[in-house]
Amino acid sequence: MSVIRLAGIERVFHLGDSEVHALSRLDVSIEAGEYVAIMGPSGSGKSTLLNLLGLLDRPNAGTYHLEGRDVTTLSPDEQAEVRSRRIGFVFQSFHLVPRLTAAENIALPMMLAGIPAAERTRRVTQALKDFGLDQRSDHRPDQLSGGQRQRVAIARATIMQPAVLLADEPTGNLDRATGDDVIHLLEALNERGMTLIIVTHDQKLGSRARRQIMMEDGELRHDSAAVHLRTLHDNPPDPLSGKGGDDASPAAPAPYTSSPGGA
Numbered sequence: 492m493s494v495i496r497l498a499g500i501e502r503v504f505h506l507g508d509s510e511v512h513a514l515s516r517l518d519v520s521i522e523a524g525e526y527v528a529i530m531g532p533s534g535s536g537k538s539t540l541l542n543l544l545g546l547l548d549r550p551n552a553g554t555y556h557l558e559g560r561d562v563t564t565l566s567p568d569e570q571a572e573v574r575s576r577r578i579g580f581v582f583q584s585f586h587l588v589p590r591l592t593a594a595e596n597i598a599l600p601m602m603l604a605g606i607p608a609a610e611r612t613r614r615v616t617q618a619l620k621d622f623g624l625d626q627r628s629d630h631r632p633d634q635l636s637g638g639q640r641q642r643v644a645i646a647r648a649t650i651m652q653p654a655v656l657l658a659d660e661p662t663g664n665l666d667r668a669t670g671d672d673v674i675h676l677l678e679a680l681n682e683r684g685m686t687l688i689i690v691t692h693d694q695k696l697g698s699r700a701r702r703q704i705m706m707e708d709g710e711l712r713h714d715s716a717a718v719h720l721r722t723l724h725d726n727p728p729d730p731l732s733g734k735g736g737d738d739a740s741p742a743a744p745a746p747y748t749s750s751p752g753g754a
């Protein structure tokens with residue numbers, strides 16, 4: 492079953508007298524556990540698409556099924572509930588709450604979901620350790636480096652164990668080395684089964700994903716998964732020799748090595 496299924500999605504913004512078709516005729520399915528890069532030039536609709544997937548915005552037409560459920564027709568409250576439990580969102584500019592510590596930021600989604608204090612503490616302690624932040628638990632965002640802030644944001648986005656992790660230019664405000672660290676962290680989460688969708692205009696970063704979706708002028712211009720399926724169809728694997736077809740096995744991403752205090 493597809494974790495995400497978009498059909499006939501349209502998103503139109505009205506600016507004064509003019510209309511901007513930010514997304515047109517969009518049909519995309521994403522399977523559970525996939526690692527997808529959404530790419531394309533500035534203004535091509537990448538963020539609009541990610542915001543729809545994250546239930547931060549609604550389409551003007553079309554349907555969105557998340558884990559088999561039509562979420563397009565839900566009320567705002569129902570959408571908020573789905574968002575808080577099934578979707579993690581990571582932004583370019585971190586979006587942490589400035590007056591809360593790292594530990595409090597990570598705990599926030601569990602507070603909103605009504606998870607008991609003891610369970611919150613247990614999960615936050617584990618997350619701080621997993622994300623190499625155990626020495627930074629009581630630091631506020633302005634006392635953390637960019638890399639540490641993004642690690643707090645990723646810990647917060649995944650603390651509810653969502654089905655899908657959405658990241659909009661997650662390394663856009665980081666230097667190359669720190670950005671690579673963050674990408675390895677996201678890839679390690681994907682290795683453990685979380686569906687990962689990253690928006691980027693960075694070719695090098697996008698090519699790490701197992702599937703690339705190219706946007707242009709609000710339309711899907713290219714989907715490497717569709718090409719792959721066509722290749723398989725024209726050149727199916729030989730069931731006896733195991734040869735033929737296209738090599739579907741992706742290169743394993745480098746493991747994340749936690750670097751406490753680093754980055």
Ligand SMILES: Nc1ncnc2c1ncn2[C@@H]1O[C@H](COP(=O)(O)OP(=O)(O)O)[C@@H](O)[C@H]1O
Nearest residue numbers: 504506511513532533534535536537538539540
């Ligand atoms: N809230 C909005 N109001 C009006 N126009 C918008 C809004 N959000 C996005 N757009 C327009 O929709 C198009 C796609 O934007 P966006 O999804 O942000 O592109 P990208 O993330 O690929 O740079 C652009 O032309 C942009 O100006």
Ligand SMILES: [Mg+2]
Nearest residue numbers: 534537538539
């Ligand atoms: Mg954008």
